[in-house]
Amino acid sequence: MKILLLISSFLPVLAFGSSKTFDFKDPKGVNTIIFQLDALLESISGSAGGISGNISFDPENPGLTKGSIILDASSLRVDNPVLQEHMHGENWLNVSKYPNIEFSLSNLREVKKENRSITAIADGKMTIRNVTLKMSTPVELTYLAGMLEKRNKTPGDLLVVRSKFTVSREEFGIKPGEYLDKVANDIAISINLAGAYPFK
């Protein structure tokens, strides 16, 4: 019985290697997503800070990285209050009905390691307004072993995820084909997030 218990306690390690789960809810409040829409008549830019989610990362085998980054849609902010109200409203993002925007990462491919930095293509699924689409986007990961203490005063590791990609609002059913002169179809997104793995 003891042997069985011992084997079962090692099973997760055998299955997932030495993967660490990084929490992306930043107590410092720095984690931000920046977005930009450049239409013919109007340029809209803003940011969102309501980020959470976990990513499981194995420094020895980064290709197996998986997890999800969740954005609280109501944290999306622009410089004009009326525009923000419309963006959150029923006709656009409908944040009361669809409170989260989620990127679910299934794996990394074309992984290239250089010192602390890892570049790869992230395969996953993006969910906006309950519409889920497959997406592949270039990412850069920086693994900072033992550096969490210097950032958050807690012993642990840090994982920084950077990416720039574009989503089409038409594909996610956000007013497809409408107001294209003022609200661009392509939404350029830039993410730069730090995740924490505190030592227990």
Added chain:
Amino acid sequence: MQLLISVIPFLVTFAFWIYQGARLSFWATSIKTIEEIAVIEGMPELGTQTKVTWHEGFICGIETPFLGIFFSLCIFLFLYFRKRSLKNPIL
């Protein structure tokens, strides 16, 4: 003279709009500041993160010159009808 006076609001608002960057979008009441900060304080060689902070502020948008046109038109009409009524007291 009447035309010159009435065109002042438009010229002032137009100049202010140009001065503030001639934004085609609407009035902004929040201004965002973007700064690159080190992921770990004092160690920028380990990478940086973009920090966005919002603060209250006003940048005029396309409404400003349109408001100028509206006020210019109002002043022009006021002066025009005032002049007419002075010429013809019955009206």
